[in-house]
Amino acid sequence: MTSWIVKISGKTPQHWDFARDDQFWDVRDAGSFRRIEPGDDIFFWLTGKRIFLSWVRATSSLYAIGDNARRAHWVDVDTGGYTHRFEFELVSEDVAHPAAWNELQAAAGRKYSPQAPANPVNEPKAQQFLRTRFGHHGDIAFPNIPVTYKLGDDMRERARRQITVRRGQSRFRADLMDAYAGTCAVTGSTVTSVLEAAHIDRYFGDHTNHVANGLLLRSDIHTLFDLGVLTVSSSLTIQLAPWLQDSEYGDYHDQPLRLPSEPHKRPASDALERHRHNCQWL
Structure with missing residues (x-):
């Protein structure tokens, strides 16, 4: 797979906020x-400030924007001329280790153009360097809703997209939905719209997107598990922290976890x- 560095103009950093949504x-x-x-893998680079903003993964090839395509939420005046989309x-948006352009070039052993709209990165050392710039990354994410809002804007479509991000990457979630027969492993809920793909070991790349490293959990249970x-x-x-055992979740304490029928x-x-080892109260 090729990695990419895609430039965002320092004059329009808000474009990332809208692209994320x-x-x-x-x-x-x-x-x-x-x-x-x-x-x-695509890494967005903000010119001017010369910093990485985010790491994303392409889910489509580049394609021409048709007449019926969904309109982007750009907020700059010059919105015309866009012809293609991926x-x-x-x-991840957690840039734990900021990097200078020359550090990337040193890792790759070659030069990249900071002015090019897109730089392909094929060198394994450079690809690893880019990934290690980022800290926490996973299926559960809570992107910020941009503050720009006009009275009467329909926020439902944006909310649906953010819920999709929170539920987890589609293939991993689909595998867990199949394994657990669409049922929360803790509560037994079968309401599909609130079921999420939870990693047991934190997400550190595609190799952790394995069913045996996941649980299908209702959204609130997923939060408690991640915390x-x-x-x-x-x-x-199921084990609950002592201060939760007298709460509305107390009935789940000591109850058996619902398991997939297939052992593997x-x-x-x-x-x-x-996961238990990281629960200091246990």
Whole structure:
């Protein structure tokens, strides 16, 4: 897979905010963007400030914007001339280790053009360098809603897109939905719209998107699990932090975890052990 550095003009940094909600990026000149393929990692670089903003993964190739295409939420005056689009899913916005352009070039052993709209990155060391710039990244994300809002704007479509991001990457979630027969492993809820793909070990790349490293959880249970106040014992019973046992969640304490019928799809015991180890109250 090729990785990409895609430039965002320092004059319009808000374009990232809207692209994150839209989950696509529009370009005026197809150029080298034509080579973007689904699965490619894309790193957005803000010119002027010379910083990385985000890491996303392409979910489509570049395609021409048709007359009936969904309109982007650009807010600059010059909105014309966009001809092509690629779609993506968010991986991370947590830039834990900022990098200068020359550091990237040193890692790659070659030069990149900071002025080019898109730079392909094929060198494995450079690709790894880009990924390690980012800290937490996973299926659950809570993107910020841009503050720009006009009275009467319909926010429902944007909310639906953000819910999709929170639920988790589509393939991983679909695999968990199948494994758990569309049922929350803790509550037994079968309301599809609130079921999310939860990683047991935190997300560190596609190799962690395995059913045995996941649980299908109702959204509020997913939050408790990620916060480490709900976990699973070695005997596969649900364990709650003491201060939750007298709450509305108390009925789930010591109850058995619902498991997939196929043994190889059940949660990995070593991953659950690592999750328990991080629960300091246990």
